[in-house]
Amino acid sequence: MNLLIAALPAFLASIVEFVEALTIVLAVGVTRQWRSTLIGVAAAVAVLVVLIGVFGSALVLLVPIQTLRLVVGGFLVIYGLQWLVKAILRAAGAKSKHDEAAIYQREIAAMREEPAVPASGMDWISFTVAFKGVLLEGMEVAFIVVTFGASAGQLGPAALGATIAGVLVLFVGVAVHRPLARVPENGLKFMVGLMLTTFGTFWAGEGLGVEWVASDATLLGLFAIFTLASLIAVWAVRRRLHVAPAFGAKRTTKEA
Amino acid sequence: MRYLGAFGAFWYDFLIGDRPELFVGSIVVLGVVWTAINMGFNPTAGGGLLTVLILLLAGLSIWSASRRRA
Numbered sequence: 001m002n003l004l005i006a007a008l009p010a011f012l013a014s015i016v017e018f019v020e021a022l023t024i025v026l027a028v029g030v031t032r033q034w035r036s037t038l039i040g041v042a043a044a045v046a047v048l049v050v051l052i053g054v055f056g057s058a059l060v061l062l063v064p065i066q067t068l069r070l071v072v073g074g075f076l077v078i079y080g081l082q083w084l085v086k087a088i089l090r091a092a093g094a095k096s097k098h099d100e101a102a103i104y105q106r107e108i109a110a111m112r113e114e115p116a117v118p119a120s121g122m123d124w125i126s127f128t129v130a131f132k133g134v135l136l137e138g139m140e141v142a143f144i145v146v147t148f149g150a151s152a153g154q155l156g157p158a159a160l161g162a163t164i165a166g167v168l169v170l171f172v173g174v175a176v177h178r179p180l181a182r183v184p185e186n187g188l189k190f191m192v193g194l195m196l197t198t199f200g201t202f203w204a205g206e207g208l209g210v211e212w213v214a215s216d217a218t219l220l221g222l223f224a225i226f227t228l229a230s231l232i233a234v235w236a237v238r239r240r241l242h243v244a245p246a247f248g249a250k251r252t253t254k255e256a
Numbered sequence: 257m258r259y260l261g262a263f264g265a266f267w268y269d270f271l272i273g274d275r276p277e278l279f280v281g282s283i284v285v286l287g288v289v290w291t292a293i294n295m296g297f298n299p300t301a302g303g304g305l306l307t308v309l310i311l312l313l314a315g316l317s318i319w320s321a322s323r324r325r326a
Contacts, residue, residue, distance in 0.1 A: 077286075078278060078282045081275075081317070082275055082278055085314060085317050085321070094322045095321070197314075201306060201307060205302070208289050208290050209294075210289070210293065210299055212300075225311070226311075229311050229315075237318060240322050241322065
């Protein structure tokens, strides 16, 4: 159970982040130079592995579990709510959805405005853009791996979940050779937001001294409550957006 | 200095971004529950209080964002 708790959120969150990183890597590789791009990707992955190893081990070894769960839980609540609120607004049509194909076109246009690729040797523009893209997207994965891994005492499975997601996205990306625009990103973000908020609430509560009614099984109850509340929120926002123009029209008439 | 600025900007964007109310609100919620439990509030009821406050916080953020959109 603990193994799944650590691996599943890391896997799902990693798919979302790696799909976004793949868009940048493909745009740089296609327009400039694959060799320097891939070296940039490898360098970013190496930095992420070191960060996860160092911070994950330090947290597990040095911080008491009660404090760790309060701090990690607090961070997860903040981060989870960010994902969840955005996913709810997107599902309700109040926020535009992430469009990988459009981002890919923008990245390609930006790359074409850069100076020409050197005839030989390293192309530092390819390296830097790929390194930065993978590192920034990967930092969010590292955050989730370290927090879930440390709190559940399962750093290895969390890292494995993220690695499997990375390999999967890379494999599919290489196979189709274009951005993965058909991955249901918002659905995944919705699910990850729910998971992060659920675990964040649970662990922060334990850190604060809360006694959960059903012990670990409370997680299922919290997940159900947050899911139901989120679906109601999607319905309410959709309804509000649908009704709002009528109010606007009324106000305009009055003002006139 | 430039790298420190970039590091700070990353964390700002990561934890606060365009929804600062969620960052501040979460800290306030945790503070309220911590204070309540330390003042003798039932620790089991504390779980319910924490859950309700988080739901309220999310609801307020969604309400404010959808109001701007509407």
